[in-house]
Amino acid sequence: xxxxxxxxxxxxxxxxxxxxxxxxxxxxxxxxxxxxxxxxxxxxxxxxxxxxxxxxxxxxxxxxxxxxxxxxxxxxxxxxxxxxxxxxxxxxxxxxxxxxxxxxxxxxxxxxxxxxxxxxxxxxxxxxxxxxxxxxxxxxxxxxxxxxxx
Amino acid sequence: xxxxxxxxxxxxxxxxxxxxxxxxxxxxxxxxxxxxxxxxxxxxxxxxxxxxxxxxxxxxxxxxxxxxxxxxxxxxxxxxxxxxxxxxxxxxxxxxxxxxxxxxxxxxxxxxxxxxxxxxxxxxxxxxxxxxxxxxxxxxxxxxxxxxxxxxxxxxxxxxxxxxxxxxxxxxxxxxxxxxxxxxxxxxxxxxxxxxxxxxxxxxxxxxxxxxxxxxxxxxxxxxxx
Numbered sequence: 001x002x003x004x005x006x007x008x009x010x011x012x013x014x015x016x017x018x019x020x021x022x023x024x025x026x027x028x029x030x031x032x033x034x035x036x037x038x039x040x041x042x043x044x045x046x047x048x049x050x051x052x053x054x055x056x057x058x059x060x061x062x063x064x065x066x067x068x069x070x071x072x073x074x075x076x077x078x079x080x081x082x083x084x085x086x087x088x089x090x091x092x093x094x095x096x097x098x099x100x101x102x103x104x105x106x107x108x109x110x111x112x113x114x115x116x117x118x119x120x121x122x123x124x125x126x127x128x129x130x131x132x133x134x135x136x137x138x139x140x141x142x143x144x145x146x147x148x149x150x
Numbered sequence: 151x152x153x154x155x156x157x158x159x160x161x162x163x164x165x166x167x168x169x170x171x172x173x174x175x176x177x178x179x180x181x182x183x184x185x186x187x188x189x190x191x192x193x194x195x196x197x198x199x200x201x202x203x204x205x206x207x208x209x210x211x212x213x214x215x216x217x218x219x220x221x222x223x224x225x226x227x228x229x230x231x232x233x234x235x236x237x238x239x240x241x242x243x244x245x246x247x248x249x250x251x252x253x254x255x256x257x258x259x260x261x262x263x264x265x266x267x268x269x270x271x272x273x274x275x276x277x278x279x280x281x282x283x284x285x286x287x288x289x290x291x292x293x294x295x296x297x298x299x300x301x302x303x304x305x306x307x308x309x310x311x312x313x314x315x316x317x318x319x320x321x322x323x324x325x326x327x328x329x330x331x332x333x334x335x336x337x338x339x340x341x342x343x344x345x346x347x348x349x350x351x352x353x354x355x356x357x358x359x360x361x362x363x364x365x366x367x368x369x370x371x372x373x374x375x376x
Binding site for chain 1: 189190191192193194195205236307308334336337339
């Protein structure tokens, strides 16, 4: 009986370790310079392209200039990055369209998480499942924490 | 033998004519439109359509049963440059005619940095959720610009002005099943793009002559007496 309990406990520990490891596989670290001031930093499309070519890890915000939503996602994102002391790079959608990222992301506003020059995930303004992340700082923060080592 | 050949030739000829008429009729038959359906997510807040939008509008252009309206101003007085934008219409989708929403109804929810858009006369005033006509002719102008017997396709920069227009028309009695918010020109990547903005030797200019623009001369209208 004791043996069975021991084996079951060991099995449970192994399953837990696998589960925890799997949970972390999506997480990545940004370049250290993006953990400093908790602000937005405006970049041009050329600068974004260079970062991708240099295989940097960063967060990018692309936005449209012409319409406002009932809840301002700018404010939601600002609250979160202040809380987490993260720097988010920012580019107008018109400029964004000239980068290679436009092949995958056709609509703004969007927050794009980039690890070593490659898109890990992004907020899609056409998806109900992402709506709260645009409208609630807590939701947005926990989404960031899901993917980024903070 | 000659007679039989002539008959056969005549039959083939008639068949060819019949086939041509059938093909011609089919080509001119308009495809039935799906009912308007709001897209998911944040863009759904503007009421942008799930099926007929920036990605698919090319398949719905040039319909004789429809009108196409772009709701932007040629130059918006709002300071869009303050947020990295452009106050001018830099391009549009072929077939869309410009009817600036700020001339139709008051707009007051722009970003802080942009400030205020056009603050002059408007056909209607939106107050407490109601659209109040400011001129005797307001409704008939609206009915002319947005014919009730046609399908109405609306666009703007990103879908907000188009969404507001759709809301207004429905509130004033238009059939919601005939109005589509196609979304924003900034997300359009199809084959019917007409560039208006031109940069030559570092100098920017705008070919507004390419646009079909509906002007409203408020001085010639009769104000509603209060």
